[in-house]
Ligand code: UD1
């Protein structure tokens with residue numbers, strides 16, 4: 126249960142220079158989810174309130190996360206992680222929370238149970254607690270310095286670390302995850318100094334300050350903590366994404382999802398798959414997609430925010446986004462189902478068929494080379510190859526209604542707004558601009574004339 130006595134602060138204002146991208150670092154994605162989304166989701170599992178410090182590209186970050194925007198705090202100039210927390214501190218005070226969990230926006234793999242563990246440490250009496258990890262090499266991470274008795278004395282950033290002063294490097298580093306008791310930290314947070322090699326206010330200096338003012342400091346060491354280390358470069362992003370991908374795919378297979386060529390299968394963290402669903406890689410299933418038992422997804426297919434029901438078959442090379450496929454639908458190969466595509470039970474779309482805001486009734490078929498946009502097709506209707514709904518007049522979009530059991534001949538243009546009645550027949554090659562009555566036959570093409578070919582002897 127999210128806890129109302131703890132407020133989370135996500136530090137997400139940095140540019141992420143080492144990423145070599147114009148995009149703010151927290152907008153980089155892993156399995157289709159932004160880093161910030163993943164961190165916020167973890168934070169929301171333990172805290173009722175989440176604040177996010179934004180700065181570099183904050184308008185883009187806001188646009189991508191409208192649901193988090195109420196908790197955004199602007200750090201106009203990025204003067205370090207300590208300064209970022211100072212910027213959010215007034216909101217922390219106002220929240221009335223007694224504890225503050227601080228997360229780096231570049232740690233998308235942070236497991237919620239690590240946050241819980243740290244919170245427990247603080248509930249047990251620490252004023253400043255942080256998660257540390259022991260790595261084979263300390264790299265560019267902040268190093269944990271302990272006294273002769275093993276007590277934590279400070280965190281020293283890599284640039285400022287000097288073995289002569291701070292002792293030999295032990296490999297114990299700061300993960301960047303802190304939990305602070307608000308009342309005592311209130312007295313020291315604004316004492317941070319920027320007198321260091323980067324000229325920044327480091328949150329890590331809080332540890333030394335806390336020790337100096339007699340507060341209780343606790344470093345919780347965590348095994349396997351590479352998941353908690355921040356993502357700073359394209360290579361680290363790739364490693365983290367692959368780690369996440371393999372874990373998710375493995376978990377689905379263990380739960381009973383049948384996955385062929387699993388090395389090439391990408392499944393987002395919010396996707397739900399029922400045991401008995403079948404996937405063939407390479408394929409990507411992202412967003413809030415749901416795939417039921419007995420449904421199958423072919424290779425080279427991408428499915429985003431879509432629902433595929435039992436017994437439905439999405440064949441190779443399909444693209445689905447915000448589409449809904451009822452039971453026993455067959456799509457593809459090479460179908461493109463854009464937002465608002467709804468296929469009722471047993472409907473079929475074949476190769477090079479595009480649907481947008483279009484409904485295919487039960488058993489209706491559009492088997493080849495067709496565009497259905499802003500359109501409703503009744504049960505059992507048959508849409509011939511090359512049919513196009515001309516839904517856009519250059520200014521507005523208009524709808525097309527096709528009744529149940531209607532038959533649209535090949536290469537028909539349906540100029541919307543237009544209605545074809547139930548069981549009506551439209552001749553191939555027609556340009557339909559007027560409604561066709563129920564059971565009627567419409568032919569709208571010029572008649573063929575056969576003439577004698579000049580210059581040729583019979
Ligand atoms: C930080 C820690 C380091 C730790 C490492 C773990 C500091 C000074 N160092 O280093 O001890 O080992 O994380 O991954 O905290 N940010 C802001 N505003 C700023 C600067 C940064 O919001 O002014 C945000 C960034 O967007 C990022 C997070 O803070 O999400 C951490 O900043 P980053 O520059 O990645 O810190 P590291 O050098 O990795």
Ligand code: CA
Nearest residue numbers: 231355356357
């Ligand atoms: Ca980092």
